[in-house]
Amino acid sequence: MPERHIQTAIRSRNRMTRRAALGLFALPFAGIVPSTVEAKPLRIVCLDDGLAETLLTLGVNPVAIAGRDVWENWVVEPPLPPEIADVGTLLEPNLELLQQLAPDIILSMPYLDGIKPLLERVAPVTTIGLYTEAGQPYQRAIEATRQLAKLVGKETEGEALITATDAYFSEVRRELAPLSARPIYIVSFLDPRNVRVYGRKSLFQEVFDRIGLRNAWAGETNYWGFSTVGIDGLATSSDARLAYLEPLPEGAGGTLTESPVWNAMPFVRNRSIIRLPAVLMFGALPSATRFARVLAKAMTGEAARG
Amino acid sequence: MLGKQPAAAILLCAVLSAAAAAATASNLTVQLPSALWLQSLTAPDIDDMRQVLVHYAFLPRLTVSLLCGAALGLAGTVLQQVLRNPLASPETVGVSAGAYLALALATLLAPSLLAYGREWVALAGAFVAISAVFALSWHKGLSPLSVVLAGLVVSLYAGAVGAALIVLRHEWLTSLFIWGAGSLGQQDWTTTLWLLPRIGAAALVIGLMVRPLTLLGLDDEGARSLGVPLGVYRFAGLAASVALIAFVVAAVGVVGFVGLAAASLARIGGARRLSQRLVMAPLIGAALLWAADQAVQLATRAQGDLLPTGAITALLGAPLLLWLLPRLALGLEIPALTEERLPRTGRPGLVLATIGLSLLLLLGLALLYGPGPDGWTFAFGDQLQPLLSWRWPRVSAALAAGAMLALAGLMMQRLTGNPMASPEVLGISAGAALGMMVALFSLDDAGRPAQTAAATVGAFAALLVTLAMGRRAAYAPERLLLAGVALTALFDALILVLTATGDPRAVKLLNWLTGSTYGVDAGAALLTGAIAFCLLLLAPLFLRWLDMLPLGSSAVQSLGVDVPKTRLLVLLMVAALTAASTLIVGPLTFIGLMAPHLTRRLGLARALPQAAGAVLVGALIMVAADWIGRTVIFPRQVPAGLVATLIGGPMLMWLLRRR
Numbered sequence A: 001m002p003e004r005h006i007q008t009a010i011r012s013r014n015r016m017t018r019r020a021a022l023g024l025f026a027l028p029f030a031g032i033v034p035s036t037v038e039a040k041p042l043r044i045v046c047l048d049d050g051l052a053e054t055l056l057t058l059g060v061n062p063v064a065i066a067g068r069d070v071w072e073n074w075v076v077e078p079p080l081p082p083e084i085a086d087v088g089t090l091l092e093p094n095l096e097l098l099q100q101l102a103p104d105i106i107l108s109m110p111y112l113d114g115i116k117p118l119l120e121r122v123a124p125v126t127t128i129g130l131y132t133e134a135g136q137p138y139q140r141a142i143e144a145t146r147q148l149a150k151l152v153g154k155e156t157e158g159e160a161l162i163t164a165t166d167a168y169f170s171e172v173r174r175e176l177a178p179l180s181a182r183p184i185y186i187v188s189f190l191d192p193r194n195v196r197v198y199g200r201k202s203l204f205q206e207v208f209d210r211i212g213l214r215n216a217w218a219g220e221t222n223y224w225g226f227s228t229v230g231i232d233g234l235a236t237s238s239d240a241r242l243a244y245l246e247p248l249p250e251g252a253g254g255t256l257t258e259s260p261v262w263n264a265m266p267f268v269r270n271r272s273i274i275r276l277p278a279v280l281m282f283g284a285l286p287s288a289t290r291f292a293r294v295l296a297k298a299m300t301g302e303a304a305r306g
Numbered sequence B: 001m002l003g004k005q006p007a008a009a010i011l012l013c014a015v016l017s018a019a020a021a022a023a024t025a026s027n028l029t030v031q032l033p034s035a036l037w038l039q040s041l042t043a044p045d046i047d048d049m050r051q052v053l054v055h056y057a058f059l060p061r062l063t064v065s066l067l068c069g070a071a072l073g074l075a076g077t078v079l080q081q082v083l084r085n086p087l088a089s090p091e092t093v094g095v096s097a098g099a100y101l102a103l104a105l106a107t108l109l110a111p112s113l114l115a116y117g118r119e120w121v122a123l124a125g126a127f128v129a130i131s132a133v134f135a136l137s138w139h140k141g142l143s144p145l146s147v148v149l150a151g152l153v154v155s156l157y158a159g160a161v162g163a164a165l166i167v168l169r170h171e172w173l174t175s176l177f178i179w180g181a182g183s184l185g186q187q188d189w190t191t192t193l194w195l196l197p198r199i200g201a202a203a204l205v206i207g208l209m210v211r212p213l214t215l216l217g218l219d220d221e222g223a224r225s226l227g228v229p230l231g232v233y234r235f236a237g238l239a240a241s242v243a244l245i246a247f248v249v250a251a252v253g254v255v256g257f258v259g260l261a262a263a264s265l266a267r268i269g270g271a272r273r274l275s276q277r278l279v280m281a282p283l284i285g286a287a288l289l290w291a292a293d294q295a296v297q298l299a300t301r302a303q304g305d306l307l308p309t310g311a312i313t314a315l316l317g318a319p320l321l322l323w324l325l326p327r328l329a330l331g332l333e334i335p336a337l338t339e340e341r342l343p344r345t346g347r348p349g350l351v352l353a354t355i356g357l358s359l360l361l362l363l364g365l366a367l368l369y370g371p372g373p374d375g376w377t378f379a380f381g382d383q384l385q386p387l388l389s390w391r392w393p394r395v396s397a398a399l400a401a402g403a404m405l406a407l408a409g410l411m412m413q414r415l416t417g418n419p420m421a422s423p424e425v426l427g428i429s430a431g432a433a434l435g436m437m438v439a440l441f442s443l444d445d446a447g448r449p450a451q452t453a454a455a456t457v458g459a460f461a462a463l464l465v466t467l468a469m470g471r472r473a474a475y476a477p478e479r480l481l482l483a484g485v486a487l488t489a490l491f492d493a494l495i496l497v498l499t500a501t502g503d504p505r506a507v508k509l510l511n512w513l514t515g516s517t518y519g520v521d522a523g524a525a526l527l528t529g530a531i532a533f534c535l536l537l538l539a540p541l542f543l544r545w546l547d548m549l550p551l552g553s554s555a556v557q558s559l560g561v562d563v564p565k566t567r568l569l570v571l572l573m574v575a576a577l578t579a580a581s582t583l584i585v586g587p588l589t590f591i592g593l594m595a596p597h598l599t600r601r602l603g604l605a606r607a608l609p610q611a612a613g614a615v616l617v618g619a620l621i622m623v624a625a626d627w628i629g630r631t632v633i634f635p636r637q638v639p640a641g642l643v644a645t646l647i648g649g650p651m652l653m654w655l656l657r658r659r
Helices: A002-011 A018-025 A049-057 A068-075 A095-101 A110-120 A137-151 A155-179 A203-211 A252-256 A260-264 A285-305 B007-031 B034-042 B049-083 B095-109 B111-116 B118-140 B144-168 B190-208 B210-216 B220-225 B230-252 B258-268 B274-300 B309-327 B348-368 B381-416 B428-442 B448-471 B477-500 B504-513 B522-551 B553-558 B563-585 B590-601 B607-631 B640-655
Strands: A044-046 A105-108 A125-127 A184-189 A194-198 A226-230 A241-245 A273-276 B369-372 B375-378
Touching: A044 A049, A049 A068, A049 A137, A049 A285, A095 A110, A095 B369, A095 B381, A105 A110, A110 A125, A137 A155, A137 A203, A137 A285, A155 A203, A155 A285, A203 A285, A260 B049, A273 A285, B007 B034, B007 B049, B007 B258, B007 B274, B034 B049, B049 B190, B049 B210, B049 B230, B049 B258, B049 B274, B095 B111, B095 B118, B095 B144, B095 B230, B111 B118, B118 B144, B118 B230, B118 B640, B144 B477, B144 B590, B144 B640, B190 B210, B190 B230, B190 B274, B210 B230, B210 B274, B258 B274, B258 B309, B274 B309, B309 B477, B348 B369, B348 B381, B348 B607, B369 B607, B381 B477, B381 B522, B381 B563, B381 B590, B381 B607, B381 B640, B428 B448, B428 B477, B428 B504, B428 B563, B448 B477, B448 B563, B477 B504, B522 B553, B522 B563, B522 B607, B553 B563, B590 B607, B590 B640, B607 B640
Parallel strands: A044 A105, A105 A125, A184 A241, A241 A273
Antiparallel strands: A184 A194, A194 A226, B369 B375
16 A cells, blocks of 8 residues: 555654554655754644645644544544644634644634634634635645645655655556546435535545546536535436445435435446545545545455456 | 305415426426326336436425425414414424424434334424423413414524534534425335325324314313313314424424415415315415425426425515414414512612622633633633633623623513513524625625624614514514514524535534624624623613503503604614624524523512613623533533523523413
């Protein structure tokens, strides 16, 4: 699993773990000289999970994030070190706690512009938008990676992450080439009847473009890159596969199998359903890599089973 | 034997059905060529996805819409008959909201309960809700207005608890209960087959009771003299209609206003006798929901359940309620019995001083004591300064908002002579929230100033609407209250539609709706404080009127007071107080309902001591709610308005309990 090496290798700049040491042997960018360790690391509070996962992959622990439980259920990887504090909910991070954590900088997103004046009283705020009206979250994730890498003085690691992610996509593209003829829907279940289907302007679409897969959903999406439709809205393509992301909402799993509409859907009849573990749909490069990896693993596993 | 036929109602039913049938044909043609319709109905070809969708999605949805519409129309008619209240309906007496909340709670907290049957959970919630409504409106003799107001309060309360679930679990990435908004979407016939026997049984029970139910419409003396055991039939009728509503909610969620519309339209359409209404109302209800659902499908076409039909019917229901008001004979309001045997203190000064002292103590606690990274601490010296800069704006905003809302509530209750009157039923809070919604969804990055401006505009627009509707009736309190109820219902429906789309901005709106002081900075706190100070200074000018108004309009008039002008001035004052506080703590203004009652219980009866006491109590409760909200699940926070509502609801029930 090369992408794990990306993370661990980058982290090994600071701490040499056994896993990281093993990873070094397979480094696609092994020639990089470790940079000198700074005297006093920047204290960063990161309110966007996509930015936080990028920081962690660059080997920098933020002081705090918003909502550890959201991370555990929706981001999963990279695992969150226990020393990272939780400042509460995304919409109302606890300001008293923030102040006591004494951060040097707060990383925020446009969604939180409403509370920016409050955050600015604690520390300077840098707003980085991965998801905007303009779309192209992958390009924005690359820019955000460079910006963050510069901020924490890890430009080489940042470039390495960008190159490694790209290289990994080429690898997955080769791996999946025999399976790329059929289009795929990527959905999250909202309830047994309705799904959120990802399309244009979503991170998943950008990964699809890079690993040579075709999205079966060509319809409208909002600026977060998804559309809410009933399951029967997915019946238009007869040879499509369906990949759905965990976690499932309460009660969605059991009732599906009994529904005649579900059972008549082309992808159910062809047994072309792929179950994927949780991947942050509003993430950055690490989420893109994770998505490509879990999808490739599920598709090749399915192909191997026949 | 046959009375006059309800010609208008039959005509209406026919027109609605024709429109629905046309829309159905249009929707069906898009899905499947007409040559295959019969085949897909009787023996669908499972290899043809179009036929599968028609047979297992389109047709069951159509059937469910008919069944639910009929059930709601029937339930509405029986409720109106049993409660002798032309405004009673599944939605207005809080039953739907109660059933929905019970299901939502069970789904999230104890899914195993649902294994025993969704209907039992829904029934339990529906009965709790209607018991609460009875308890709240009992001492007004279950008069039409007080039942509807109590129903609104119960619905608001259920809504607040529902919002708390969403905000606290902060599932901004997942669905916000699409089904709860009355999505009729189906994927097989199970819901239809589940509903059919249950609705049939309840309808049969009601059918067997037509004669006793008719007698219930008479006054109690007349019915009793005919030897009818009133209590038994009243309970049986109520149970059957509540069961019908619970089944519908368990199957498809809350379908707004169909029950009220069907029952009222049948009555207005000429169905005078109960037996006629029991036939016409379900027919109109079925036609109404069928037409509404087909229209929604026509508008969205393969957009899934993006527009939940139940929320759309609620949107249409609010204007309908406004249209109905002048056409219904509501009967006379029973004069308030609030001056019953409640204690009166001989020393109001002492009571006020005690409340004031408690407020001071609490203020100290709220400013100095709280949890941090190292546990609970009193902040001193150097630590205090930074913490205080966060805490004082929130505490002072809560203080000002609580005081203003309590005064507004007191004025509303004295103006209307109705103990269930509170600022939110005037529609002002709903207007402010609508303004906020527009700002959040139309401006890309609406900052706090833009949001505040939009909410202010909304609040005053709502006030204008309410006043315009009350003007003809010389600002008669009951018309104003009902107009407010309609506005509030309209707003709730909009919120449901928006949250059902799963747009992340809807969560921001929910967050504000639950009444958080989070975003209050020094400037906002000072401004609110200044407004509160000025308005409280004006309050003594109203005291004489507030002492007189509960005596009733004719008595006040005989004292030489211009009643319409007085009412208008009091309303403007209430509106200013409500708008200023809603902007800070959101539209959950339960405190305005509760503080005056609590003060009265403490023995403060005349306008001056009661007003002073209510202001202090309102401030006390709101500061306490904010402090609890900030500390109880640190570092997360529960919005102050929500805490006040969660504490205040049970407290209010206790205060207004049947005596």
